[in-house]
Amino acid sequence: MFSIALLMALQTVPADAAPAPHAMPGEEPVAAYAPSNANAGARAFAGDGMAKAFGGQAGIRRIVDTFVNRNFADPVIGEIFANHDQVRLRRTIFEQFCFILNAGCDYSGRDMRNAHKDMGVQQADMNRIVENLQFAMAAEGVSFAAQNRFLSKLAPMRGQVVER
Numbered sequence: 001m002f003s004i005a006l007l008m009a010l011q012t013v014p015a016d017a018a019p020a021p022h023a024m025p026g027e028e029p030v031a032a033y034a035p036s037n038a039n040a041g042a043r044a045f046a047g048d049g050m051a052k053a054f055g056g057q058a059g060i061r062r063i064v065d066t067f068v069n070r071n072f073a074d075p076v077i078g079e080i081f082a083n084h085d086q087v088r089l090r091r092t093i094f095e096q097f098c099f100i101l102n103a104g105c106d107y108s109g110r111d112m113r114n115a116h117k118d119m120g121v122q123q124a125d126m127n128r129i130v131e132n133l134q135f136a137m138a139a140e141g142v143s144f145a146a147q148n149r150f151l152s153k154l155a156p157m158r159g160q161v162v163e164r
């Protein structure tokens, strides 16, 4: 039974097909790029203070879930997210936040300019996404001081995300 299922699965994949570059199972393929923590758009905090303030990887995971859910359901910016790969976004945003907060992750996603290219993101969209992130951080009990330190790491990415 198992071998029949395996044969059927193999038949749908040409023998020379390479795995989708830089996409995990369940994600849509993306064009090849060179993964690097430099793509995260900010340097990581030193020490473990910020990681603790965000509740470690478990806290960051909850914040990212709330944040991504709100962005997709958002009446203002939801349409920008519609039809984008939510599975990949949940993974790459988690990695990015976890890396910057120095909570023990590497970032394997694309750089901020390429990730947001031709999306037409405006400053108002950026403001809205920050509000959604503030909601998610507050829901996790992150102090305002730590929230603002984190937001100050994201603010300089505006130039790579927003189109003028």
Ligand code: HEM
Pocket (backbone or CB within 6 Å): 077, 080, 081, 084, 085, 088, 089, 092, 093, 096, 108, 109, 110, 111, 115, 116, 121, 125, 126, 129, 154, 155, 157, 158, 161
């Ligand atoms: C500092 C602010 C932002 C950060 C740190 C950020 C971070 C990211 C990351 C890590 C990715 C995934 C990259 C990858 O797939 O390799 C991504 C993709 C994406 N971002 Fe952002 N983002 C920001 C602002 C925004 C804004 C303002 C919008 C729109 C309102 C937006 C919409 C999207 C969408 C739709 C994708 C999916 C792209 C795709 O499917 O190809 N982002 N972002």
